[in-house]
Amino acid sequence: MKAGPDIAMIASLVGDPARSNMLTALMTGRALTASELAQEAGITPQTASSHLSKLEAGGLIEPEKQGRHRYYRLTGPDVAGVLEGLAGLAARAGHMRVRTGPKDPALRRARICYDHLAGDLGVQMLDSMKRQKLVRAGKQAIELTGEGKRFMAESLQIDTDSLSHPRRPVCKACLDWSERRHHLAGTLGAAMMARFTELKWAARDEAPGSRVVNFTRTGEKRFAALFGNGEA
Amino acid sequence: MKAGPDIAMIASLVGDPARSNMLTALMTGRALTASELAQEAGITPQTASSHLSKLEAGGLIEPEKQGRHRYYRLTGPDVAGVLEGLAGLAARAGHMRVRTGPKDPALRRARICYDHLAGDLGVQMLDSMKRQKLVRAGKQAIELTGEGKRFMAESLQIDTDSLSHPRRPVCKACLDWSERRHHLAGTLGAAMMARFTELKWAARDEAPGSRVVNFTRTGEKRFAALFGNGEA
DNA sequence: TTCATAGTTCGATGATAGCCGAAGCATTGG
């Protein structure tokens, strides 16, 4: 009865270091080629190919052929959500990968979590939104208030009525692994991050696979004006 | 390379079928003993012990010693959340799994835990005793109040002064197998159960090895009068 | 005390699965 492939099947897919490296590389939301993923995982293309077909069979990633290349991306935000959840558990247990690079502080400050803002600034933003009563945080769900809708329209030119999605909530609390607190996910979180990019307040790091988000000087100011934490 | 939580470490823990069976068994919120988890996973106790220590080291479960038993539970709702997320991904990929059948309802309602009452009624009894201030529940210990002593003498003809025992506390909170909450153990718990039997309010099931406790109709009424939870 | 039960540790075994070298398709460009 329990021999069937269940959550162990999926978890074992993520449980291999090479595969988990590929998956975390895909958490930026961008699609990467098989070779790039192989390099990301530190393995040969042959081995990577085997891993990628397994991940595809497990429904975690999906391919898109483009000429000689084969681009892979996560099949959906829910996959990224589970990965982020696993990262949270790992962080809580103190199982960090010890390789600390120069990008580490930047990664903690602001990074992409699939398609929305995470890190210190992401947590700060949600905190501020709660303080300003732009969102109402219930036990599980987060809800946008009327004031929040006005705020989004006036300050960020985001039409919140167009954010409804059949398989994804507008607001969602996503556990931040570095801060161990929640930041804002969902279609609103994604839309806000996209707006930040459009406004040239912030941009993803150019390095391929990097999840770091760099804020411009003016972007940081505007962001602080809207979502500052009131500290000196 | 990259810095970050080692999600492969956590995922590989869940990735083993035996361990994932244990974890899903714990997702009900109940705490289970090592043997029960072994049976749930269909493995020997030796193997289960190895798995359990790994899960504990990974911060996914935590033990609670209770006499000869060792109860394990998930360390928090976030663990259950990640497991649920993984189950969602597995379901989406078409990897469904057959759920295990429900346990004996009578066993859940009332049973013997060593020598005292456990199950729904056992938990209900301790709850009611707290509400009526018959006992004072501290962080770890439970203490009988003066009012509690009077109650025991008048309503159940139990001389609480004679319950002292060199190696056993009078009152003790015991984690309930099915309710995942505490019921009353200790010499008082044993004395109360013995009294219920004497008064023919309840009797142990005749089937050998059965832990089920059957309440008589009048016994149930009297019990409810003393320890009813106020519901209709 | 002696016995029984719950759980752990140790050691050996066996199967799974990651890994890479070499060769095989497929696509693009000349």
Added chain:
DNA sequence: CCAATGCTTCGGCTATCATCGAACTATGAA
């Protein structure tokens, strides 16, 4: 056509790890 690139398949090697038998510790019961 041929050559180069991106990726996959095949075969064999190796290491990891789940598994269980046996022995050991600890708690409770008689």
